[in-house]
Amino acid sequence: MNFSRALTGERKPSLVYWERTCCFAFCNWLSTRRYSRPGCSRVPRVVQRRPRCTEPPPLCSAHHLEKNTQLAHTYWRSVLEPGDMVLDATCGNGHDTLALAEYIGAPVTGTLIALDIQDKAVMRTRNRLVDMFQSRFRSTELHIHSEYTQGRLRCRLWTENGFICELRQFPHEQFQRDMLDSWLADVKARPTWFKVAAYNLGYLPGLDSDRSIRTRADTTIKSLKLLEGLIAPREGLISVSCYTGHDGGAAEGAAVMDWAQALDASQWTAVAHRWLNRRQAPSLVVALHQVASRPSTPYETTSDKH
Ligand SMILES: C[S@@+](CC[C@H](N)C(=O)[O-])C[C@H]1O[C@@H](n2cnc3c(N)ncnc32)[C@H](O)[C@@H]1O
Structure with a gap:
């Protein structure tokens, strides 16, 4: 320097x-x-x-537009909270049941009722739930009880924390609210409103499935009408995925649309999603219960039974 x-x-x-x-x-x-x-x-x-x-940013971040099931799940997720009670009225292979279990807080909280008319479907759903517990909630002990009563399969899965899942081989059009009292009588969980009732119409997917066993317009509408009185006020909803690709599917979808259109607008908000350029894609009908005040639970009064 x-x-x-x-x-x-x-x-x-x-x-x-x-x-x-x-x-x-x-x-x-x-x-x-x-x-x-x-x-x-x-x-x-x-x-x-x-x-x-x-x-680069994703072209479309609305993943629920990719699949009808995703769209239904998006609706469920938006209203469900840990501890809620939900109904899967057509549990089939258990995909929707699994999602519902997650959204209501499994393995810690929540009450899940899942129905199907086929024991094969009840068993598949049971197995799917067991697999989920084994892979994701290994530290939580899952109790399982399965039995045939009066020729129908019934499975109960529960944890000590308070999560309970009642799987029943049972036609949804025969489901009444009194049944819950007896189904859940031996557990601490008190029946309350259903926050979500999910219908995924059609037949059980799978190569070994009997496609003639499927939902039908008359029984589906009967079941939906029964369920109307059991949905939680304000945020409870019924979602129905309708498929048109099989015999009777289009008529069933139209009947569901008519049911939703006829719902009292002072109590319900109904919306339908239809894919305009995908003809085989299922449509989704969602009815949101928006009544301001109701009795605390449908199970506490006996005067307003169906
Ligand atoms: C499309 S699948 C449901 C798929 C299911 N949600 C899943 O995630 O895998 C329709 C199911 O409805 C069932 N089903 C048909 N009629 C019925 C009824 N009356 N009550 C209850 N379940 C019914 C069928 O057995 C079938 O398993």
Whole structure:
């Protein structure tokens, strides 16, 4: 270093260049750190020019538009809370039952009633739930009881914490609210309103399934009308996925649409989702119960029974 230059304040041009570059880089780094602290709203230009994530944003973040089932699940998730009671009126292979169990707080809370007219479907749903507990909630002990009573399969799965799932081989059009009292009589869970009642119409998917066993317009409508009185006020909902690809499917879908259109607008808000350019895609009908005041639970009064 030339000491005479340093003493007189005169510096080499190359040194000045490096001093300025380092100073600029340091200031940039400092401002990035200062403004990227939590609570600091000002974003420095240097951060804007160099975003950390270089991946393009997804074309469509509305995943519920991809599949009808996803759309139904989105509705359920939006109203369900831990501890709620829900009904899967057509449990089939158990995919929807599994989602409902998750949304009501399994393995800790929630009461889940799942029905199907085929014992094969009840067994598949039971097995799917058991698999979920084994893979995801290994630390929670799951109690299982299965039996045939009067020729119908009944499975009960429950945890000590309070989650309970009652799986019944039972036609949904015969389901009455009094039945819950006897079905759940031996457990602490008190029957209350159903926050969600889910219908996924049609036949049991699978190669070894009997496709002639499927939901039908008359029994589905009968069941929906019975359920109307058991849905939680304000946020409870009934969702119905209707398939048109099989015999009777289109007529059943139309009957469900008529049922939803006839619901009292002062108590229900009904909406239908139909895919316009996917003819085989199922449509979804959702009826949201929006009545302001009702008795505390449908099970506490005997005067207004069906
Ligand atoms: C499309 S599947 C349901 C699929 C199911 N939600 C899943 O996630 O795998 C329709 C089911 O409704 C059942 N089903 C038909 N008629 C019924 C009735 N009257 N009561 C209850 N279940 C019925 C069928 O046995 C079939 O398993």
